[in-house]
Amino acid sequence: MYPRQQADVEETRMSEQLALLYELQLTDTGVTERKRALAGLDKGxxxxxxxxxxxxxxxxxxxxxxxxxxxxxxxxxxxxxxxxxxxxxxxxxxxxxxxxxxxxxxxxxxxxxxxxxxxxxxxxxxxxxxxxxxxxxxxxxxxxxxxxxxxxxxxxxxxxxxxxxxxxxxxxxxxxxxxxLVGRIPAPLLAIYDQLRTKLGGTAVAAVDNYLCKVCHNSVPRDVVVRIPKAETPIRCESCHRILWVPEGEE
Ligand SMILES: [Zn+2]
Incomplete structure:
Protein backbone atom coordinates (compact mmCIF):
# COMPACT_ATOMS: atom_id res chain seq x y z
CA MET A 1 0.00 0.00 0.00
CA TYR A 2 1.40 3.39 -0.98
CA PRO A 3 1.79 6.03 1.74
CA ARG A 4 -0.57 8.30 -0.17
CA GLN A 5 -3.37 5.74 -0.02
CA GLN A 6 -2.75 5.13 3.68
CA ALA A 7 -3.18 8.86 4.34
CA ASP A 8 -6.48 8.83 2.43
CA VAL A 9 -7.79 5.98 4.59
CA GLU A 10 -6.85 7.83 7.79
CA GLU A 11 -8.45 11.00 6.55
CA THR A 12 -11.67 9.23 5.71
CA ARG A 13 -11.74 7.59 9.05
CA MET A 14 -11.36 10.78 11.13
CA SER A 15 -13.71 12.81 8.97
CA GLU A 16 -16.29 10.03 9.15
CA GLN A 17 -15.93 9.80 12.90
CA LEU A 18 -16.38 13.54 13.23
CA ALA A 19 -19.42 13.46 10.97
CA LEU A 20 -20.97 10.74 13.15
CA LEU A 21 -20.05 12.68 16.27
CA TYR A 22 -21.68 15.80 14.89
CA GLU A 23 -24.81 13.79 14.10
CA LEU A 24 -24.77 12.49 17.66
CA GLN A 25 -24.52 16.08 18.85
CA LEU A 26 -27.58 17.04 16.78
CA THR A 27 -29.45 14.03 18.17
CA ASP A 28 -28.61 14.89 21.78
CA THR A 29 -29.47 18.56 21.25
CA GLY A 30 -32.76 17.43 19.73
CA VAL A 31 -33.55 15.38 22.82
CA THR A 32 -32.67 18.28 25.13
CA GLU A 33 -34.88 20.67 23.18
CA ARG A 34 -37.81 18.28 23.22
CA LYS A 35 -37.45 17.62 26.94
CA ARG A 36 -37.47 21.36 27.54
CA ALA A 37 -40.56 21.70 25.33
CA LEU A 38 -42.25 18.85 27.26
CA ALA A 39 -41.55 20.55 30.59
CA GLY A 40 -42.95 23.82 29.25
CA LEU A 41 -46.21 22.41 27.88
CA ASP A 42 -49.44 23.86 29.22
CA LYS A 43 -51.16 20.96 30.99
CA GLY A 44 -54.34 22.95 31.36
CA LEU A 181 -24.63 6.23 16.29
CA VAL A 182 -22.97 5.31 19.57
CA GLY A 183 -22.36 1.82 18.17
CA ARG A 184 -20.37 3.31 15.29
CA ILE A 185 -18.22 5.82 17.21
CA PRO A 186 -14.98 4.70 18.92
CA ALA A 187 -15.22 4.57 22.70
CA PRO A 188 -12.36 7.03 23.44
CA LEU A 189 -13.95 9.68 21.21
CA LEU A 190 -17.31 9.11 22.90
CA ALA A 191 -15.68 9.55 26.29
CA ILE A 192 -14.25 12.93 25.26
CA TYR A 193 -17.62 13.88 23.80
CA ASP A 194 -19.51 13.05 27.00
CA GLN A 195 -16.97 14.90 29.14
CA LEU A 196 -17.16 18.01 26.96
CA ARG A 197 -20.95 17.95 26.89
CA THR A 198 -21.07 17.95 30.66
CA LYS A 199 -18.54 20.78 30.86
CA LEU A 200 -19.78 22.91 27.98
CA GLY A 201 -23.51 23.13 28.52
CA GLY A 202 -24.51 20.19 26.35
CA THR A 203 -22.67 21.11 23.15
CA ALA A 204 -19.40 19.26 22.56
CA VAL A 205 -19.05 19.53 18.79
CA ALA A 206 -18.91 22.69 16.70
CA ALA A 207 -19.15 22.87 12.93
CA VAL A 208 -16.73 25.15 11.10
CA ASP A 209 -18.37 27.49 8.64
CA ASN A 210 -16.36 29.92 6.53
CA TYR A 211 -13.36 29.63 8.91
CA LEU A 212 -15.51 30.39 11.93
CA CYS A 213 -16.49 28.15 14.84
CA LYS A 214 -20.30 28.07 14.58
CA VAL A 215 -20.78 27.90 18.34
CA CYS A 216 -18.47 30.65 19.65
CA HIS A 217 -18.03 32.49 16.30
CA ASN A 218 -14.28 32.82 16.72
CA SER A 219 -12.10 32.32 13.69
CA VAL A 220 -10.43 29.01 12.91
CA PRO A 221 -7.18 29.41 10.94
CA ARG A 222 -7.10 28.00 7.42
CA ASP A 223 -4.28 25.51 8.20
CA VAL A 224 -6.29 24.18 11.16
CA VAL A 225 -9.36 23.71 8.96
CA VAL A 226 -7.21 21.68 6.57
CA ARG A 227 -5.85 19.50 9.39
CA ILE A 228 -9.20 18.77 11.07
CA PRO A 229 -10.35 15.87 8.85
CA LYS A 230 -7.02 14.04 8.95
CA ALA A 231 -5.84 14.63 12.50
CA GLU A 232 -5.23 11.56 14.67
CA THR A 233 -6.98 13.08 17.66
CA PRO A 234 -9.84 15.54 17.31
CA ILE A 235 -8.84 19.18 17.01
CA ARG A 236 -10.66 21.57 19.30
CA CYS A 237 -11.66 25.20 19.01
CA GLU A 238 -8.99 27.38 20.62
CA SER A 239 -11.60 29.63 22.03
CA CYS A 240 -14.51 27.44 23.23
CA HIS A 241 -12.64 24.09 23.33
CA ARG A 242 -15.29 22.20 21.39
CA ILE A 243 -14.39 19.45 18.94
CA LEU A 244 -14.31 20.99 15.49
CA TRP A 245 -15.97 19.37 12.50
CA VAL A 246 -15.69 20.58 8.90
CA PRO A 247 -18.76 19.74 6.80
CA GLU A 248 -17.96 18.12 3.46
CA GLY A 249 -17.13 20.67 0.76
CA GLU A 250 -16.16 23.29 3.34
CA GLU A 251 -12.42 22.84 2.60
ZN1 LIG B 1 -15.56 27.69 19.31
Missing part, protein backbone atom coordinates in the same frame (compact mmCIF):
# COMPACT_ATOMS: atom_id res chain seq x y z
CA UNK A 45 -53.99 23.37 35.14
CA UNK A 46 -54.88 27.08 35.04
CA UNK A 47 -57.83 26.45 32.71
CA UNK A 48 -59.11 23.68 35.04
CA UNK A 49 -58.80 25.98 38.06
CA UNK A 50 -60.75 28.67 36.20
CA UNK A 51 -63.41 26.10 35.33
CA UNK A 52 -63.62 25.00 38.96
CA UNK A 53 -64.16 28.59 40.09
CA UNK A 54 -66.86 29.14 37.45
CA UNK A 55 -68.62 25.92 38.47
CA UNK A 56 -68.62 27.10 42.07
CA UNK A 57 -70.15 30.41 41.00
CA UNK A 58 -72.82 28.50 39.08
CA UNK A 59 -73.61 26.25 42.04
CA UNK A 60 -73.98 29.29 44.31
CA UNK A 61 -76.24 31.08 41.80
CA UNK A 62 -78.39 27.97 41.35
CA UNK A 63 -78.72 27.55 45.12
CA UNK A 64 -79.81 31.17 45.53
CA UNK A 65 -82.34 30.79 42.72
CA UNK A 66 -83.71 27.62 44.28
CA UNK A 67 -84.05 29.28 47.71
CA UNK A 68 -85.77 32.36 46.30
CA UNK A 69 -88.08 30.25 44.13
CA UNK A 70 -89.25 28.31 47.15
CA UNK A 71 -89.62 31.56 49.15
CA UNK A 72 -91.81 32.87 46.33
CA UNK A 73 -93.93 29.72 46.43
CA UNK A 74 -94.39 30.23 50.19
CA UNK A 75 -95.49 33.83 49.65
CA UNK A 76 -97.99 32.77 47.00
CA UNK A 77 -99.45 30.15 49.34
CA UNK A 78 -99.63 32.68 52.15
CA UNK A 79 -101.32 35.19 49.86
CA UNK A 80 -103.94 32.71 48.73
CA UNK A 81 -104.69 31.53 52.29
CA UNK A 82 -104.95 35.16 53.50
CA UNK A 83 -107.36 35.99 50.73
CA UNK A 84 -109.35 32.84 51.37
CA UNK A 85 -109.68 33.80 55.04
CA UNK A 86 -110.68 37.36 54.12
CA UNK A 87 -113.42 36.09 51.79
CA UNK A 88 -114.71 33.78 54.53
CA UNK A 89 -114.86 36.60 57.06
CA UNK A 90 -116.53 38.79 54.47
CA UNK A 91 -119.27 36.20 53.91
CA UNK A 92 -119.71 35.83 57.66
CA UNK A 93 -119.99 39.59 58.17
CA UNK A 94 -122.41 40.31 55.37
CA UNK A 95 -124.33 37.04 55.19
CA UNK A 96 -126.98 38.46 57.52
CA UNK A 97 -126.34 36.01 60.34
CA UNK A 98 -124.58 38.40 62.71
CA UNK A 99 -126.84 40.78 64.56
CA UNK A 100 -124.48 41.86 67.32
CA UNK A 101 -122.94 45.22 66.22
CA UNK A 102 -119.85 44.62 68.42
CA UNK A 103 -119.17 41.27 66.80
CA UNK A 104 -119.74 42.81 63.41
CA UNK A 105 -117.31 45.64 64.12
CA UNK A 106 -114.65 43.17 65.32
CA UNK A 107 -115.16 41.12 62.16
CA UNK A 108 -114.86 44.18 59.96
CA UNK A 109 -111.63 45.10 61.69
CA UNK A 110 -110.32 41.57 61.08
CA UNK A 111 -111.30 41.84 57.41
CA UNK A 112 -109.41 45.12 57.15
CA UNK A 113 -106.33 43.56 58.78
CA UNK A 114 -106.44 40.62 56.37
CA UNK A 115 -106.77 43.03 53.49
CA UNK A 116 -103.67 44.92 54.55
CA UNK A 117 -101.76 41.69 55.17
CA UNK A 118 -102.68 40.38 51.70
CA UNK A 119 -101.48 43.62 50.11
CA UNK A 120 -98.17 43.40 51.96
CA UNK A 121 -97.63 39.70 51.07
CA UNK A 122 -98.52 40.44 47.46
CA UNK A 123 -95.94 43.21 47.32
CA UNK A 124 -93.30 40.88 48.75
CA UNK A 125 -94.28 38.21 46.23
CA UNK A 126 -93.86 40.70 43.35
CA UNK A 127 -90.40 41.67 44.61
CA UNK A 128 -89.43 37.99 44.81
CA UNK A 129 -90.78 37.40 41.31
CA UNK A 130 -88.49 40.14 39.97
CA UNK A 131 -85.57 38.66 41.87
CA UNK A 132 -86.26 35.13 40.60
CA UNK A 133 -86.48 36.45 37.05
CA UNK A 134 -83.12 38.22 37.35
CA UNK A 135 -81.53 35.21 38.99
CA UNK A 136 -82.83 32.87 36.27
CA UNK A 137 -81.16 35.06 33.66
CA UNK A 138 -78.01 35.20 35.80
CA UNK A 139 -77.85 31.41 36.08
CA UNK A 140 -78.18 31.08 32.29
CA UNK A 141 -75.29 33.52 31.79
CA UNK A 142 -73.01 31.68 34.24
CA UNK A 143 -73.99 28.36 32.60
CA UNK A 144 -72.85 29.71 29.22
CA UNK A 145 -69.65 30.92 30.80
CA UNK A 146 -68.99 27.51 32.37
CA UNK A 147 -69.57 25.80 29.02
CA UNK A 148 -67.17 28.20 27.30
CA UNK A 149 -64.45 27.74 29.92
CA UNK A 150 -64.91 23.96 29.89
CA UNK A 151 -64.50 23.89 26.12
CA UNK A 152 -61.32 25.94 26.39
CA UNK A 153 -59.93 23.73 29.18
CA UNK A 154 -60.65 20.59 27.16
CA UNK A 155 -59.01 22.18 24.13
CA UNK A 156 -55.85 22.98 26.11
CA UNK A 157 -55.81 19.43 27.52
CA UNK A 158 -56.24 17.88 24.11
CA UNK A 159 -53.35 19.95 22.74
CA UNK A 160 -51.28 18.91 25.73
CA UNK A 161 -51.97 15.22 25.10
CA UNK A 162 -51.16 15.57 21.39
CA UNK A 163 -47.97 17.60 21.92
CA UNK A 164 -46.83 15.29 24.70
CA UNK A 165 -47.36 12.18 22.58
CA UNK A 166 -45.55 13.77 19.62
CA UNK A 167 -42.57 14.93 21.68
CA UNK A 168 -42.28 11.59 23.50
CA UNK A 169 -42.42 9.79 20.16
CA UNK A 170 -39.67 12.01 18.77
CA UNK A 171 -37.53 11.52 21.88
CA UNK A 172 -37.92 7.75 21.52
CA UNK A 173 -36.92 7.92 17.83
CA UNK A 174 -33.88 10.04 18.68
CA UNK A 175 -32.98 7.49 21.37
CA UNK A 176 -32.93 4.72 18.76
CA UNK A 177 -30.83 6.89 16.47
CA UNK A 178 -28.44 7.66 19.34
CA UNK A 179 -27.94 3.96 20.06
CA UNK A 180 -27.14 3.34 16.42
Missing amino acids: TAARAELGAAEERLAAAEKKLQDDTSALKDKELRLSSTEHERREKHSQAYGGTIADPKRLAALEQKIEELHRLAAKVEEEAFALMDLVEQETAGVATVKDEVARIRERAEDVEEHYRMDKARLEGEIAELGVKREE
Whole structure:
Protein backbone atom coordinates (compact mmCIF):
# COMPACT_ATOMS: atom_id res chain seq x y z
CA MET A 1 0.00 0.00 0.00
CA TYR A 2 1.40 3.39 -0.98
CA PRO A 3 1.79 6.03 1.74
CA ARG A 4 -0.57 8.30 -0.17
CA GLN A 5 -3.37 5.74 -0.02
CA GLN A 6 -2.75 5.13 3.68
CA ALA A 7 -3.18 8.86 4.34
CA ASP A 8 -6.48 8.83 2.43
CA VAL A 9 -7.79 5.98 4.59
CA GLU A 10 -6.85 7.83 7.79
CA GLU A 11 -8.45 11.00 6.55
CA THR A 12 -11.67 9.23 5.71
CA ARG A 13 -11.74 7.59 9.05
CA MET A 14 -11.36 10.78 11.13
CA SER A 15 -13.71 12.81 8.97
CA GLU A 16 -16.29 10.03 9.15
CA GLN A 17 -15.93 9.80 12.90
CA LEU A 18 -16.38 13.54 13.23
CA ALA A 19 -19.42 13.46 10.97
CA LEU A 20 -20.97 10.74 13.15
CA LEU A 21 -20.05 12.68 16.27
CA TYR A 22 -21.68 15.80 14.89
CA GLU A 23 -24.81 13.79 14.10
CA LEU A 24 -24.77 12.49 17.66
CA GLN A 25 -24.52 16.08 18.85
CA LEU A 26 -27.58 17.04 16.78
CA THR A 27 -29.45 14.03 18.17
CA ASP A 28 -28.61 14.89 21.78
CA THR A 29 -29.47 18.56 21.25
CA GLY A 30 -32.76 17.43 19.73
CA VAL A 31 -33.55 15.38 22.82
CA THR A 32 -32.67 18.28 25.13
CA GLU A 33 -34.88 20.67 23.18
CA ARG A 34 -37.81 18.28 23.22
CA LYS A 35 -37.45 17.62 26.94
CA ARG A 36 -37.47 21.36 27.54
CA ALA A 37 -40.56 21.70 25.33
CA LEU A 38 -42.25 18.85 27.26
CA ALA A 39 -41.55 20.55 30.59
CA GLY A 40 -42.95 23.82 29.25
CA LEU A 41 -46.21 22.41 27.88
CA ASP A 42 -49.44 23.86 29.22
CA LYS A 43 -51.16 20.96 30.99
CA GLY A 44 -54.34 22.95 31.36
CA THR A 45 -53.99 23.37 35.14
CA ALA A 46 -54.88 27.08 35.04
CA ALA A 47 -57.83 26.45 32.71
CA ARG A 48 -59.11 23.68 35.04
CA ALA A 49 -58.80 25.98 38.06
CA GLU A 50 -60.75 28.67 36.20
CA LEU A 51 -63.41 26.10 35.33
CA GLY A 52 -63.62 25.00 38.96
CA ALA A 53 -64.16 28.59 40.09
CA ALA A 54 -66.86 29.14 37.45
CA GLU A 55 -68.62 25.92 38.47
CA GLU A 56 -68.62 27.10 42.07
CA ARG A 57 -70.15 30.41 41.00
CA LEU A 58 -72.82 28.50 39.08
CA ALA A 59 -73.61 26.25 42.04
CA ALA A 60 -73.98 29.29 44.31
CA ALA A 61 -76.24 31.08 41.80
CA GLU A 62 -78.39 27.97 41.35
CA LYS A 63 -78.72 27.55 45.12
CA LYS A 64 -79.81 31.17 45.53
CA LEU A 65 -82.34 30.79 42.72
CA GLN A 66 -83.71 27.62 44.28
CA ASP A 67 -84.05 29.28 47.71
CA ASP A 68 -85.77 32.36 46.30
CA THR A 69 -88.08 30.25 44.13
CA SER A 70 -89.25 28.31 47.15
CA ALA A 71 -89.62 31.56 49.15
CA LEU A 72 -91.81 32.87 46.33
CA LYS A 73 -93.93 29.72 46.43
CA ASP A 74 -94.39 30.23 50.19
CA LYS A 75 -95.49 33.83 49.65
CA GLU A 76 -97.99 32.77 47.00
CA LEU A 77 -99.45 30.15 49.34
CA ARG A 78 -99.63 32.68 52.15
CA LEU A 79 -101.32 35.19 49.86
CA SER A 80 -103.94 32.71 48.73
CA SER A 81 -104.69 31.53 52.29
CA THR A 82 -104.95 35.16 53.50
CA GLU A 83 -107.36 35.99 50.73
CA HIS A 84 -109.35 32.84 51.37
CA GLU A 85 -109.68 33.80 55.04
CA ARG A 86 -110.68 37.36 54.12
CA ARG A 87 -113.42 36.09 51.79
CA GLU A 88 -114.71 33.78 54.53
CA LYS A 89 -114.86 36.60 57.06
CA HIS A 90 -116.53 38.79 54.47
CA SER A 91 -119.27 36.20 53.91
CA GLN A 92 -119.71 35.83 57.66
CA ALA A 93 -119.99 39.59 58.17
CA TYR A 94 -122.41 40.31 55.37
CA GLY A 95 -124.33 37.04 55.19
CA GLY A 96 -126.98 38.46 57.52
CA THR A 97 -126.34 36.01 60.34
CA ILE A 98 -124.58 38.40 62.71
CA ALA A 99 -126.84 40.78 64.56
CA ASP A 100 -124.48 41.86 67.32
CA PRO A 101 -122.94 45.22 66.22
CA LYS A 102 -119.85 44.62 68.42
CA ARG A 103 -119.17 41.27 66.80
CA LEU A 104 -119.74 42.81 63.41
CA ALA A 105 -117.31 45.64 64.12
CA ALA A 106 -114.65 43.17 65.32
CA LEU A 107 -115.16 41.12 62.16
CA GLU A 108 -114.86 44.18 59.96
CA GLN A 109 -111.63 45.10 61.69
CA LYS A 110 -110.32 41.57 61.08
CA ILE A 111 -111.30 41.84 57.41
CA GLU A 112 -109.41 45.12 57.15
CA GLU A 113 -106.33 43.56 58.78
CA LEU A 114 -106.44 40.62 56.37
CA HIS A 115 -106.77 43.03 53.49
CA ARG A 116 -103.67 44.92 54.55
CA LEU A 117 -101.76 41.69 55.17
CA ALA A 118 -102.68 40.38 51.70
CA ALA A 119 -101.48 43.62 50.11
CA LYS A 120 -98.17 43.40 51.96
CA VAL A 121 -97.63 39.70 51.07
CA GLU A 122 -98.52 40.44 47.46
CA GLU A 123 -95.94 43.21 47.32
CA GLU A 124 -93.30 40.88 48.75
CA ALA A 125 -94.28 38.21 46.23
CA PHE A 126 -93.86 40.70 43.35
CA ALA A 127 -90.40 41.67 44.61
CA LEU A 128 -89.43 37.99 44.81
CA MET A 129 -90.78 37.40 41.31
CA ASP A 130 -88.49 40.14 39.97
CA LEU A 131 -85.57 38.66 41.87
CA VAL A 132 -86.26 35.13 40.60
CA GLU A 133 -86.48 36.45 37.05
CA GLN A 134 -83.12 38.22 37.35
CA GLU A 135 -81.53 35.21 38.99
CA THR A 136 -82.83 32.87 36.27
CA ALA A 137 -81.16 35.06 33.66
CA GLY A 138 -78.01 35.20 35.80
CA VAL A 139 -77.85 31.41 36.08
CA ALA A 140 -78.18 31.08 32.29
CA THR A 141 -75.29 33.52 31.79
CA VAL A 142 -73.01 31.68 34.24
CA LYS A 143 -73.99 28.36 32.60
CA ASP A 144 -72.85 29.71 29.22
CA GLU A 145 -69.65 30.92 30.80
CA VAL A 146 -68.99 27.51 32.37
CA ALA A 147 -69.57 25.80 29.02
CA ARG A 148 -67.17 28.20 27.30
CA ILE A 149 -64.45 27.74 29.92
CA ARG A 150 -64.91 23.96 29.89
CA GLU A 151 -64.50 23.89 26.12
CA ARG A 152 -61.32 25.94 26.39
CA ALA A 153 -59.93 23.73 29.18
CA GLU A 154 -60.65 20.59 27.16
CA ASP A 155 -59.01 22.18 24.13
CA VAL A 156 -55.85 22.98 26.11
CA GLU A 157 -55.81 19.43 27.52
CA GLU A 158 -56.24 17.88 24.11
CA HIS A 159 -53.35 19.95 22.74
CA TYR A 160 -51.28 18.91 25.73
CA ARG A 161 -51.97 15.22 25.10
CA MET A 162 -51.16 15.57 21.39
CA ASP A 163 -47.97 17.60 21.92
CA LYS A 164 -46.83 15.29 24.70
CA ALA A 165 -47.36 12.18 22.58
CA ARG A 166 -45.55 13.77 19.62
CA LEU A 167 -42.57 14.93 21.68
CA GLU A 168 -42.28 11.59 23.50
CA GLY A 169 -42.42 9.79 20.16
CA GLU A 170 -39.67 12.01 18.77
CA ILE A 171 -37.53 11.52 21.88
CA ALA A 172 -37.92 7.75 21.52
CA GLU A 173 -36.92 7.92 17.83
CA LEU A 174 -33.88 10.04 18.68
CA GLY A 175 -32.98 7.49 21.37
CA VAL A 176 -32.93 4.72 18.76
CA LYS A 177 -30.83 6.89 16.47
CA ARG A 178 -28.44 7.66 19.34
CA GLU A 179 -27.94 3.96 20.06
CA GLU A 180 -27.14 3.34 16.42
CA LEU A 181 -24.63 6.23 16.29
CA VAL A 182 -22.97 5.31 19.57
CA GLY A 183 -22.36 1.82 18.17
CA ARG A 184 -20.37 3.31 15.29
CA ILE A 185 -18.22 5.82 17.21
CA PRO A 186 -14.98 4.70 18.92
CA ALA A 187 -15.22 4.57 22.70
CA PRO A 188 -12.36 7.03 23.44
CA LEU A 189 -13.95 9.68 21.21
CA LEU A 190 -17.31 9.11 22.90
CA ALA A 191 -15.68 9.55 26.29
CA ILE A 192 -14.25 12.93 25.26
CA TYR A 193 -17.62 13.88 23.80
CA ASP A 194 -19.51 13.05 27.00
CA GLN A 195 -16.97 14.90 29.14
CA LEU A 196 -17.16 18.01 26.96
CA ARG A 197 -20.95 17.95 26.89
CA THR A 198 -21.07 17.95 30.66
CA LYS A 199 -18.54 20.78 30.86
CA LEU A 200 -19.78 22.91 27.98
CA GLY A 201 -23.51 23.13 28.52
CA GLY A 202 -24.51 20.19 26.35
CA THR A 203 -22.67 21.11 23.15
CA ALA A 204 -19.40 19.26 22.56
CA VAL A 205 -19.05 19.53 18.79
CA ALA A 206 -18.91 22.69 16.70
CA ALA A 207 -19.15 22.87 12.93
CA VAL A 208 -16.73 25.15 11.10
CA ASP A 209 -18.37 27.49 8.64
CA ASN A 210 -16.36 29.92 6.53
CA TYR A 211 -13.36 29.63 8.91
CA LEU A 212 -15.51 30.39 11.93
CA CYS A 213 -16.49 28.15 14.84
CA LYS A 214 -20.30 28.07 14.58
CA VAL A 215 -20.78 27.90 18.34
CA CYS A 216 -18.47 30.65 19.65
CA HIS A 217 -18.03 32.49 16.30
CA ASN A 218 -14.28 32.82 16.72
CA SER A 219 -12.10 32.32 13.69
CA VAL A 220 -10.43 29.01 12.91
CA PRO A 221 -7.18 29.41 10.94
CA ARG A 222 -7.10 28.00 7.42
CA ASP A 223 -4.28 25.51 8.20
CA VAL A 224 -6.29 24.18 11.16
CA VAL A 225 -9.36 23.71 8.96
CA VAL A 226 -7.21 21.68 6.57
CA ARG A 227 -5.85 19.50 9.39
CA ILE A 228 -9.20 18.77 11.07
CA PRO A 229 -10.35 15.87 8.85
CA LYS A 230 -7.02 14.04 8.95
CA ALA A 231 -5.84 14.63 12.50
CA GLU A 232 -5.23 11.56 14.67
CA THR A 233 -6.98 13.08 17.66
CA PRO A 234 -9.84 15.54 17.31
CA ILE A 235 -8.84 19.18 17.01
CA ARG A 236 -10.66 21.57 19.30
CA CYS A 237 -11.66 25.20 19.01
CA GLU A 238 -8.99 27.38 20.62
CA SER A 239 -11.60 29.63 22.03
CA CYS A 240 -14.51 27.44 23.23
CA HIS A 241 -12.64 24.09 23.33
CA ARG A 242 -15.29 22.20 21.39
CA ILE A 243 -14.39 19.45 18.94
CA LEU A 244 -14.31 20.99 15.49
CA TRP A 245 -15.97 19.37 12.50
CA VAL A 246 -15.69 20.58 8.90
CA PRO A 247 -18.76 19.74 6.80
CA GLU A 248 -17.96 18.12 3.46
CA GLY A 249 -17.13 20.67 0.76
CA GLU A 250 -16.16 23.29 3.34
CA GLU A 251 -12.42 22.84 2.60
ZN1 LIG B 1 -15.56 27.69 19.31
